[in-house]
Structures are given as structure tokens and as C-alpha cells.
Amino acid sequence: MNYISRSEEFIMLAVWRLEDEAYAVPIREQIKQTTGKTWGFGALFVMLNRLEKKGMLKSHLTDPLPKRGGRSKRIYRLSSQGIKALEDARNVQKSVWADIKNFPIKG
Amino acid sequence: MTVQDKEYLKPPRLAEWILRRIFPDRGDFSTLGDLSEVYQDLVKQKNVLFARLWYWWQLLKSLPLSFVDYFYWRMAVLKNHIKLTVRIIQRNKAFSIINITGLAVGIACCFLILSWVRYELSYDRFHENADEIYRVISEFRSSEGDINYTTTNQAPLAVILKDRYPEIVDSARALRWPIVVGTKQKKFKERVWLVDPSLCDIFTFKFIGGDPKTALSDPHSIILTEHVAKKHFEEEDPLGKSILLGSGRLFQISGIVEDLPKNSHLDIDCLIPLAFTKELGVELEEWSGFNFLTYIQFQKNASQVAVEGKIKNILKDYMPETSTTIRLQPLAHIHSYALGGGGLILYIRIFLVMAVFILIIAAINYMNLSTARSGGRAREVGVRQTIGAKRSQLIRQFMSESMALSIVATSAAVVLAHLFLPSFNRLTGRVIELHYSFLTLSMLVGIALIMGTLSGIYPAAVLSSYKPVNVLKGVLSSRKDGARFRRILVVTQFSISIFLIIGTMVIYKQVRFFRNKDLGYNKENILCLSMSGAVTQNYNAIRNELLSHPDVLGMTRTNTTLDTTQSTATSNVISWEGQDANESIPWLHVVGVDYDYLDTFGLKMTEGRFFSEEYPSDPKDGMIVNQAAIRAMNMDSPVGKKFHFWDLDGRIIGVINDYHFRSLHDPIEPLVLKLGLSLNTLSIKIRSENIAGTIKTIETGIKKIVPDYTLEYEFLDERLNTLYQAEQRMEKIAKSISLLAIFLSCMGLLGLAVFTMERRAKEIGIRKVLGASIPSILLLLTREFAKWVLVANMVSWPAAYIAAKLWLENFANRTTVGLWMFALSGLITFLIAFLTVSFQAIKASLTNPVNSLRCE
Numbered sequence: 031m032n033y034i035s036r037s038e039e040f041i042m043l044a045v046w047r048l049e050d051e052a053y054a055v056p057i058r059e060q061i062k063q064t065t066g067k068t069w070g071f072g073a074l075f076v077m078l079n080r081l082e083k084k085g086m087l088k089s090h091l092t093d094p095l096p097k098r099g100g101r102s103k104r105i106y107r108l109s110s111q112g113i114k115a116l117e118d119a120r121n122v123q124k125s126v127w128a129d130i131k132n133f134p135i136k137g
Numbered sequence: 138m139t140v141q142d143k144e145y146l147k148p149p150r151l152a153e154w155i156l157r158r159i160f161p162d163r164g165d166f167s168t169l170g171d172l173s174e175v176y177q178d179l180v181k182q183k184n185v186l187f188a189r190l191w192y193w194w195q196l197l198k199s200l201p202l203s204f205v206d207y208f209y210w211r212m213a214v215l216k217n218h219i220k221l222t223v224r225i226i227q228r229n230k231a232f233s234i235i236n237i238t239g240l241a242v243g244i245a246c247c248f249l250i251l252s253w254v255r256y257e258l259s260y261d262r263f264h265e266n267a268d269e270i271y272r273v274i275s276e277f278r279s280s281e282g283d284i285n286y287t288t289t290n291q292a293p294l295a296v297i298l299k300d301r302y303p304e305i306v307d308s309a310r311a312l313r314w315p316i317v318v319g320t321k322q323k324k325f326k327e328r329v330w331l332v333d334p335s336l337c338d339i340f341t342f343k344f345i346g347g348d349p350k351t352a353l354s355d356p357h358s359i360i361l362t363e364h365v366a367k368k369h370f371e372e373e374d375p376l377g378k379s380i381l382l383g384s385g386r387l388f389q390i391s392g393i394v395e396d397l398p399k400n401s402h403l404d405i406d407c408l409i410p411l412a413f414t415k416e417l418g419v420e421l422e423e424w425s426g427f428n429f430l431t432y433i434q435f436q437k438n439a440s441q442v443a444v445e446g447k448i449k450n451i452l453k454d455y456m457p458e459t460s461t462t463i464r465l466q467p468l469a470h471i472h473s474y475a476l477g478g479g480g481l482i483l484y485i486r487i488f489l490v491m492a493v494f495i496l497i498i499a500a501i502n503y504m505n506l507s508t509a510r511s512g513g514r515a516r517e518v519g520v521r522q523t524i525g526a527k528r529s530q531l532i533r534q535f536m537s538e539s540m541a542l543s544i545v546a547t548s549a550a551v552v553l554a555h556l557f558l559p560s561f562n563r564l565t566g567r568v569i570e571l572h573y574s575f576l577t578l579s580m581l582v583g584i585a586l587i588m589g590t591l592s593g594i595y596p597a598a599v600l601s602s603y604k605p606v607n608v609l610k611g612v613l614s615s616r617k618d619g620a621r622f623r624r625i626l627v628v629t630q631f632s633i634s635i636f637l638i639i640g641t642m643v644i645y646k647q648v649r650f651f652r653n654k655d656l657g658y659n660k661e662n663i664l665c666l667s668m669s670g671a672v673t674q675n676y677n678a679i680r681n682e683l684l685s686h687p688d689v690l691g692m693t694r695t696n697t698t699l700d701t702t703q704s705t706a707t708s709n710v711i712s713w714e715g716q717d718a719n720e721s722i723p724w725l726h727v728v729g730v731d732y733d734y735l736d737t738f739g740l741k742m743t744e745g746r747f748f749s750e751e752y753p754s755d756p757k758d759g760m761i762v763n764q765a766a767i768r769a770m771n772m773d774s775p776v777g778k779k780f781h782f783w784d785l786d787g788r789i790i791g792v793i794n795d796y797h798f799r800s801l802h803d804p805i806e807p808l809v810l811k812l813g814l815s816l817n818t819l820s821i822k823i824r825s826e827n828i829a830g831t832i833k834t835i836e837t838g839i840k841k842i843v844p845d846y847t848l849e850y851e852f853l854d855e856r857l858n859t860l861y862q863a864e865q866r867m868e869k870i871a872k873s874i875s876l877l878a879i880f881l882s883c884m885g886l887l888g889l890a891v892f893t894m895e896r897r898a899k900e901i902g903i904r905k906v907l908g909a910s911i912p913s914i915l916l917l918l919t920r921e922f923a924k925w926v927l928v929a930n931m932v933s934w935p936a937a938y939i940a941a942k943l944w945l946e947n948f949a950n951r952t953t954v955g956l957w958m959f960a961l962s963g964l965i966t967f968l969i970a971f972l973t974v975s976f977q978a979i980k981a982s983l984t985n986p987v988n989s990l991r992c993e
Contacts, residue, residue: 054171071175072199075168091165096145097177101170 033122034086034115040065041077042086042116045106053103054078078106086112148176149189152196159203218537225538229510232888236506237546239884243499244550244584246877248571249561250492251580252554254485256569260400260472264341266434269306270468271441273298273431274476277461283724286464286476288430292421293455294463295333295431298448304439309336310411310429312419316383316669317847318407323369326849327406329382331414339434340403346376347392353410358391360408366393382409383670399568402471424455433465441465479947484867487944491874494633498878500588501626502885503546507539507592508599508623509892515603522605531601539593540586547585564869566862595622624925627889630882631929631966632936637875638962639937640944643954644868647945650801650952651861657796658699659739659822662690663853664832665698666819671843673817682838688824688831693737694816696729699798700856713770713789714779725766725782725807728798729814735793737822745776745791748812756812758787764795766807782809797950800860804949820853879966883973890922890974894981902986911982918978919971926970930963937962 034042044060045052054074062068081087088109091102108116147153156169172195179188226233261267273294277285292310299308312331317324334353337360342349345363352360359380366375375390382388388409397403414421419428435444445465452459466476473481518531526534554571562568571577672679676694683689711725734740735747743764748755760780767775775789795805823831836848858865894901901914938954945951 054168055174070198071168071172071195072202076202091167095170097174098170099145099147099173101173102165102167103170104165104167 034119037077038081038086039116039119041074041081042108042112045087046108046116050105052106057106081112082106085109086115146177146180146185146188148173148192152193156196156199159207160199215537218534219541221534222538222541226542231891232506232510233542235884235888236503237542237549239502239506239881240499240543240546240588241549241553242877243495243502243881244547244581244588245553245557246874247492247496247584248550248554248577248581249557250488250495251577252569252571253561253565253567254489255572255577256400256567257473257481257485258469261402261468263398263401264339264468266339266341267468269435269437269439270339271433271435271465272468272471273433274464274466275427275461276464284477285724287427288466288476289427290429290431290463291424291427291452292419292429293424294452295429295433297451297455298431298433301451302444302447304436304444304447305433306436307335307339307434309333309339309432310421311336311432312411312414312429315667318365318369318380318382320369320380324381324847325365325368326847327365328404329407329409330403330405331411332408333411336408336432339432342397343395345393345395346374347390349392352392353408355389355391356410356412356416357386357388358410359388360392360394361390362394362406363396365406366390400472432468441467481863483947484863487867488870488874491637491871494637495874495878495881496584498630498633498881498885500591501630502881502888503543503588504592504595505623505626505885506888506892507542508595509889515600516609518600518603519605519609522603523609528601532597535597535600536590536593539596540589543585543589543592546588547581551581564866564873566866623889627882627885628925628929628932630885631926631970632933634875634878634882635930635933635962635966636937636940637871637878638965639933639958640940641868641871641875642958642961643941643944643952644864644871646952646955646958647948648861648864648868650950651864652858654797654801654950656801656857657740657794660699660854660857662823662825662828663737664819664821664823664835664850665853665856666821666848666850668694668817668819672819672839672846675842678842679839682841683821683835686831686834686838688827688834690822690824691733691737692819692821693731693733695731695734695818695820696814696816698818698820698856699738699853700800700860712781713772715772717771725809726798727782727814728808728810729816730810730812731816732812734810737820738796740796741794743792743794745789747791747793748810752790755790759790759812760785760787761791761793761810762789763793763805763808765805766809767792769807780809785811787811801950802860802948879969883969886922886970887973887977890977893921894918894977898981898984898989901981901984902989905982905986906990914982915975915978918981919974922970922974923967926966930959930966934959 040061041057044057044064048056048060054071057078058069058071058074078087078089082089086109087106089104089106091104094100094102153169156172157166160168172192176188176192179191261270264270272288273290275287275290277287295308295310298305310333314329314331315326316329318327318329319325332353337349337353342360344352347360352358359382361369361375361380369375369380370378375393378390379387380390394408397405411421435441445463449462449464451463452461466474473485475481521531521534558569558571668676680692683692730748732748732750735742742761745761747761748759752759762775762780772778775792778789780787780789793808793810797805798808799806821835823835832848832850835850836846839846839848897918901918904914904917937959941954945954
């Protein structure tokens, strides 16, 4: 099977964490907090679209909001496939690190 | 949508607009919302300026990606269009092949003609100072107002021009001197030029060996062109070696220059210093004969008109009596502009017009066929519209289709042009290469785009305007869909073709006229030889030797050949007995002849007698004039009258018939014949049988007396033919072009016929069911086409007549425009059109009506 990439993992985790408030602005904030990197909106939109196309994410629109110039938020949620992919990612993460000892070498 | 509160701060409007254009974003613009949200926060946290900058930055960062995206989808659409085009080509193979071939042939022809024009106009441009170099022309004016030009001037002029006028920075004289050049082993006749050393500064000669500065400083030095050096010395280094000119004059080779490009008017094989002429007894300081070519170089930016104005009458300062004036001819004009107007440039213009004509015909074909064909695609358009295609999308589809076709055609044209280049070169007598300069490339691209647009725009506009309901219901067939427009196009095409056909016939007739015109003398089987040195000295011995041979019918010597009579006497040196003081004085051509001139050329005396050895006074004062001279002088009973020209006094002893002693381009002008006058051309009349053997005999005969003689001869009629080369070439090219034009027009007609027959299949079916006979249907179908061809004839006849008249005005001796030409061109076009159409018509009328009516 194909694993999701690191950055895909960040985004999907952010979506999971944010629950009902998972739209572009807070997702970007979340990633900044957890990874320390500021993403451009363009890059973020590309990733979100790609994940949605792959079926990892689902999205819906909210009502228009005045703060957004009368535009909706696009709220993302993980699909069951997305959840599965995240689990896989975590398991792989665990197993590849499992028997690594004395890393980094001390002294 | 517009739920906004008062605190909402609008992000930069322009940036937002651009973002909206390039990111459709599924139509909901939630991403724009995200950006606005952050923008609001930024304004509050920092300030408006920072927020704005940030917003723009976001836009800039997203641009590259969006471009890629945009092109990706554009290509996807284009791919679809191309696929469609390919399918349409495959579905209508015949149509498409006619269409593409027609256009390709047209463009290829145009491309070739333009390359030729480019080549002809490139003459002498390779000199670095080409724009500053001029040739000095002498202009003679008779008191009757006739103007004559020569390209040669008097010797001192060049020096004086340079000394007197600061605008003229350099000048050089040149004298052509064709002479046998060689070593002991090999001898060839070369075109030697005697020149001032400054000629090498004015013109750009590329020296391979020797020093350009000093190469001509010694009077006995010689510069060879590369091919001459190769010919004489092969692999050896010729520099410093000696070479013989004529009978035993030794010259030391001081320089080798690259051969001049083909597109140069200078026909130089070898250069030797003009100073050498002192040894030949030519005076370079005297204002005597007009013998020297004079080239001058201007300062940069000096104007031709200004300088010409200053030097025009300069000759008066040195010869107060003269009426000769000076003119300048730009170097780049020498090849293509004749001195008295006309020249090659005339043909260049004619062919440019022809190229445009061909292109128009090809374009019309293309438009016609595309339009006709697209009429059958109305249903497709209807379906597309119903599914939701916008008008702009339909237009784009048709445009990209025709663009694709025209690009294919243009590429095919380039291939065709390369294929036909060798035959084209044979036709024009030039060695042209196809250059892909920026100009030609942009021209090709331009043609492709224009053709694509023109042929695409009409179907695009018409078809996209249909109402889908009507189209799908089939109401459309009641519309004419551009039938009249296409008819006009076909008529235009045929008019142009007919015009070209008539033009070709006129040219053909003029060329035939040149060939068959009775010149007033016998030009067949006459050998022309030029004489010099020992041959001239031993002329009488040679003559006796040759005439003893039965195949040599006669021989004589003159001072010019019959195609290039040049020496003239200007009006101020002519006078005659009984001259009316107010009488205008004619130009007089002077030919030096020998006693047997009359018999050798089969000329006739109309009054008096020819020169004869029985009259010892003839060499001194005998003169013979032609009938034209008698008319010009308005003389009654001329025989015995006193006559004076140059510094010669004499009496008219006879009048000779008006024969064409110059090119047929010129009228027969007054002529005087005089015995003597440096007779250097030998004409030998031989029997028409066993010509090769006779020539051999002549060579051995001369060699008996002058052992180191090499025979170089030309036939008079061949020499005369070269005078009309331009017209002969033009005839050939015009023939090909008009053939092409009629071919292309027929293709267009064929396409249209096929189309019409298809459309009228049902009508024909019904007619047949109701009892129409096959001939009557044939008549019905061809009548319409015949009508168009008739209209085309009517349109082009007057135009062709006027054009032919104008062209023929260029010739002093010209043929007439015959009525039969119009009749013939009409017949030809009718026949061809009929053949083209009737094939389709027969096919249509033979079809079983069941086939065409079954679906109703």
C-alpha cells in the first residue's frame, strides 16, 4: 500500500485535532504550532485539494460569514480511508523506530 | 451572498479580482474567504499596509502554479480540438487533401518567388559600403529631347569629382578588357579589369593572399580571383609568379581575392592597375572618349539628390560646348534598374503581383472549401450548442481547426519549396537558396496565421450563429449559407487565372515576335569572333585563306557586333548639306564596316551603292546612311550630298535598308556606316551543313597564319537570343505561374462541385423520379458553373487588355494583343471548368434516386 507523505500526515492530524473548526486558516495555524513551519496558503490549498481527491478528506461549506467578506468556510473532516491511512502511518512510524537503540549515540 | 458587516475591511480589490479569475475554486471562493479572514486579523494586529502587502504576496506566490494549471487545461482543450481536426480530415479525405495541397502549393510558389525577388534585390549588397557607393552615369540629350545613357565616362571625371566635392570621399575608374590570360601551358580568355587601386577600397574584395594596400601599386601587377588562380596554377601558390596577358605582356601576381559572390554586377576575373594603360597609349588626362566606368563613394549620410544636383553640370566647366550631364546610380540599383527606367525591377514587380495573385487564389480555395464543408457540420454545432457550448467556444473550435490545417499546409509548403527549388532555379537561371531569415520566417508564420484566420472566421461566425433548435429540426437547409459569397470567390479566382493566362499569351507572343522578327539582315549561320593583335595585322591573309574554303560563304569585319552597337555621334557634331537651321538634329549611330559587309549580312541598298574597292575615294569620304537617318534629316535625293560627323567629312554614296542593328527593345534609329574605324570583330558566314567541320577548318585556317591562336566564337543568332533572355525567362515563369493558377482554381471549382452535388442530391433524385433525363440534369448542373466562368471572363478581359498594353509599351518593337487570346482564354477556362464539373455532374446524375431519397 501507499503511505501518506509527512506533510500530508501533518495536515490530516491538524484536521483531526481541530474537529469542527478544520478549515484552511486554523489548519495553517495548527501546523505552525506543531511543526514550526509557516505554510503559504497556495501550498496548503494544493495539499488539501489533493487529499480530498485521494479520498482522505471530505469537505463541506458553512454559511457565509461577514468576516470572510460574505464567503463560506470549507470545513474538512477525515474520511474513514483517511483515518485508516493515519493509523497506518503511526504503525509504520512505531515499527521503523521500534528496535532502534542508542540513537543518537551519546558521548 | 453579501452578508457583510460594517467592520469588514476589504482586501485589495484588484488582487482579489485577479485571484477570482485565476482560481475558479469550485465556484464558491471559500479560499478567498480564508484569505480575507487572515487579512482582517492582520489589519488588526499590524496595520493596513502590511496586510495589503501580505495579500499581494500571497497572490504572487500562487501565480506560477496557476499558469501551469491554466496551460494544462488549455492543452487539454487543444488536444481535443486537434483530435477532432484529425478526425474531420480523415472523414473527408478528398476534401482535405484538395484543401491542404492547394494552399501548400500556393504558399510554396509564393515562397519561391519571394526568395527570387530577395535574391535579385540582394545584388551588390555584400559590399561593406554598399549604401555609399554610386556609379556615375553620362546622360546625353539630343535636341529632339531623346535621352540616352551610358555607364561610362571620360577619364578625368573620377579624379575631379573626388577633388572638388568633400561629400565624395573616394573614386575609382575601371576599364573592361577581355583578353587571353595564361602561362606557357594554359591560356584562357578572362575578364580583366583595368582599375584604379582605390577600387579595392571602395568595394569589398576579400584578399586571400597579397597586401590589399600595395597589390596594384606596380603597373605590371595583377590580382587574380580564386577560381582563375586555381585554373592556371592548380595547387601551386601563385603569389609572386608571372602570368602572360595577350601577346606577351608579363604581369606579376600580387594578390589573390575570393571570387565575388554570384549576386554581383562586377564580372571580374583579374584586376590590373589602370596606370598600365599608358603603355597601351590611352590618355588618362584627356576629356575625350566616354570609356571608363566610374564608381564613387560618398561620405556617410550624404544625400544622393544633393550631390547629384551639384555635379550634374560639371562637364560644362571643362567642355563648355557639351550638353552631356552627369547622374548617379546607387550601387544596389545597378542590377535591377535600367538607366532609362524599367529593367529587371519591372519583372520583379510583375512577379510580386503574380505571387500575391497565387496566394489569393490559394486562400480563396481554402476559404471556399472550408466554408462549404463546414456547412455540412451544422448538426454537430447544434448538438454542441444544446449540450452547452458557448458561442466563443465554438468559434475557438473552428478557428483552431483551420489554424491546424493552415499550419500543416504551410509546413508542407516549405517541403514543397525545397523539392521544387532545383527546377525553379533552372527556370530563373539563378542559384537561389532558401534562406530562413527572420523576415522569411515571420512571413511564413504570418501567412499561416492569416490563412487560418481568414478561412476559419467565416464558418466560425456563421455556424456559431445558428439557433440549435432550427439546426436540429433541419430548418437550416432553407438557408443559403454563404452560397453567394462562395460564388463571388470562385469568380474572383477564375478572373485572376484568366488574367494570368492572357498575360502569358501576350508574353509568349512578344517573345516569338522577337525570335521571328525580320531583322532586315541575315542572322543565320554567322560566326562572331573578336580579333586582336596578330589576327588583326594579318587579316587579309586570313581572309584569303578562309574564303578559299567552299564552306565559308563570306566574311567581313566591323567595329561592333550587331547586338551591341554603341558608338554614337551626338547632335552637336553632325551636319549635312541642305540642313535647315531650325531642323532638330537626330542621334546618329556609327558603325565601322568593311567592303563585304553588305553581302555577308544580306543587306540591301535602297538608293545609291555600297562601298566598293573600285572607288578609291570611298575609304576617305564615302558614307552610307540608313532610311531612318534620311527621314530624321528630312532629306530628298540624299545620294551625293555632303555629310559631316565627328571630325569626318564625306559624301553620302548610298542609303541602306532599315535593319535592326541593335536590340529589338530599341527602335531603328539613324545610322551611318563608314569604312574602317578600328575593325575588331570578325563575322564569318558559313554553309548550314557540316557546321562543326567548318568551324574546325576555320580554326586550322587561322592557325596557319597565326600559330598560337585559340578560336573563341559565338553564333550571331545565339548572341541575339541572349538579348531577349529576360523576356524568355519571364515567359517560362509566367507560363508556370498561370498553369499553377488555373490548376488551383480548378481544385477550388472541383471542391465546390463536389459540395454542390452533395447538397443537391435530393433535388436530383426527385427530378429523376419525375422523369428528367440524364442530359437535362447534366445541363442543369453545369449551366450554373458555366455562368460563373463567363462572368469571370468578362471581368478579366478588360483588365488583361490594359495590363498587356502597358507592358508592351516597354518595347519599341512590339507585337499586338490579339482578339484570339481572349477567345482562347475563354475557351480554355470553359473547357477546364466544364471537365472539372461535368465529372461530378455525371456522377450525380447517374446515381440511383433510391439512394438519395431513401431516408425521407
